[in-house]
Amino acid sequence: MKIELTPIGIIHSPFKEPEDMPIQPAGAAGVKGTVEVFEEFHPGLNDLDGFSHIFLLYHFHRSRSFNLQVVPFMDSETRGLFATRAPKRPNPIGLSVVRLDKIEDGLLHIQNLDILDGTPLLDIKPYVPEFDAPLEVRTGWLEKAGKTVSSQKSDDRFK
Amino acid sequence: MKIELTPIGIIHSPFKEPEDMPIQPAGAAGVKGTVEVFEEFHPGLNDLDGFSHIFLLYHFHRSRSFNLQVVPFMDSETRGLFATRAPKRPNPIGLSVVRLDKIEDGLLHIQNLDILDGTPLLDIKPYVPEFDAPLEVRTGWLEKAGKTVSSQKSDDRFK
Numbered sequence: 024m025k026i027e028l029t030p031i032g033i034i035h036s037p038f039k040e041p042e043d044m045p046i047q048p049a050g051a052a053g054v055k056g057t058v059e060v061f062e063e064f065h066p067g068l069n070d071l072d073g074f075s076h077i078f079l080l081y082h083f084h085r086s087r088s089f090n091l092q093v094v095p096f097m098d099s100e101t102r103g104l105f106a107t108r109a110p111k112r113p114n115p116i117g118l119s120v121v122r123l124d125k126i127e128d129g130l131l132h133i134q135n136l137d138i139l140d141g142t143p144l145l146d147i148k149p150y151v152p153e154f155d156a157p158l159e160v161r162t163g164w165l166e167k168a169g170k171t172v173s174s175q176k177s178d179d180r181f182k
Numbered sequence: 183m184k185i186e187l188t189p190i191g192i193i194h195s196p197f198k199e200p201e202d203m204p205i206q207p208a209g210a211a212g213v214k215g216t217v218e219v220f221e222e223f224h225p226g227l228n229d230l231d232g233f234s235h236i237f238l239l240y241h242f243h244r245s246r247s248f249n250l251q252v253v254p255f256m257d258s259e260t261r262g263l264f265a266t267r268a269p270k271r272p273n274p275i276g277l278s279v280v281r282l283d284k285i286e287d288g289l290l291h292i293q294n295l296d297i298l299d300g301t302p303l304l305d306i307k308p309y310v311p312e313f314d315a316p317l318e319v320r321t322g323w324l325e326k327a328g329k330t331v332s333s334q335k336s337d338d339r340f341k
Contacts, residue, residue, distance in 0.1 A: 027187075070322060071265040092226075149267070
């Protein structure tokens, strides 16, 4: 069974190439960008401006293949792909929580984005802590690495 | 441009029909289910068991259409679709944070799921609070409704 998706917009960011971009929104504090939602979908944006944070789902459009064993940016050991956020995945869908500053004519002004310029947008969902923020969380191999994520940059290993 | 996805597994849950299921994981506390990952993807599951919570991305396979204006389960007013988590979307991708109890032979034992039995799995990502849990969050129209989400059940409005 195949599932077919169609972009509903385009994400604009200062990151023109995969190298040297922050690897997660937490490492992209203050980075500003916009999400251009195609006009036919504008009515779906009503009420979204009440939310300070949103999930963006997008297509990792530079990903052409994947490997089930990867060495993540924040580690030196090989890990299972699904225990990482690496962009090259069987279904190359990216997920980021970003800050929503304002919406003007279908253009979302966002902050803290870790997304490549020109990335096709697939969906927007409101971020709701009661749904999305569990308590008492363990983060495996990232437990130590996570503390340094805000200063970590990507490199060319997922090119 | 079309993007083609292929399921990497199947989600098994006690919810056989869209009616009467919890509308979000927070309303599904204690509900147990499993995620069957297809054998070819098992090597990608290494290290995942270190994480207590994971994102599941899946196909809302019962969704055949969408409406950009919806009345959400927790509200009586019409809202923009992207300000809701309604399943009928331009790209019908579902997103849930669930608790991961253990992994046995490619079978993930999970808790707190709000997902229909037989749902095709698209991706698994580790949940990392530093990436995924912003602070100082506003949740618009849900600000009052959110407080009652744990007792809210779905109905047939998105059939």
